[in-house]
Amino acid sequence: QVQLQESGPGLVKPSQTLSLTCTVSGGSISSGSYYWSWIRQPAGKGLEWIGRIYTSGSTNYNPSLKSRVTISVDTSKNQFSLKLSSVTAADTAVYYCARENGGSCFDPWGQGTLVTVSS
């Protein structure tokens, strides 16, 4: 079955750009009517949807983050990526990638990766 795995630096300095990659295995990122999303969760808090990309390259972003977020896809590597610019301590969170089925529900999810913003 399809599995997702996040990767990237666990520590980012304030004002810099957070960069994460999600590698999809067990299936092609281009197959089916799926979107590919990023979701984050600060420690002890709830879930926040960051944005999604379709394999055509079309994207949607959370309006609260839109000015700082870029999501891209590399179908040749079966990966999609997140860039979040001008980070602050408020961006410290566990970041999840997930497959979004037809723009509705998230399944499966990656295991999550903790990113800490600190100097």
Place this chain on the structure above:
Amino acid sequence: DIQMTQSPSSLSASVGDRVTITCQASQDISNYLNWYQQKPGKAPKLLIYDASNLETGVPSRFSGSGSGTDFTFTISSLQPEDIATYYCQQYDNPWITFGQGTRLEIK
């Protein structure tokens, strides 16, 4: 954007109890509502999609109902392994929002 108000924020119940969590949308979202279970240190797991459909492999003690703005998630007989935080999620696209979560504990 659509706000999701989930209640209660925490809940303590005994094994075998019937447990109910509610989620209210700030506007009509039809049945565009999913429920997830998250255990500590783990990614959320989809339990219910489209308000009332049980995901494959999920025990039948879990159920969901509702449409429009008011939704309910029920565990018919609480089991020890159900201890987790539960989230609702709306998908009245293009934006996605989650409820604040309900932490479920054993009494």
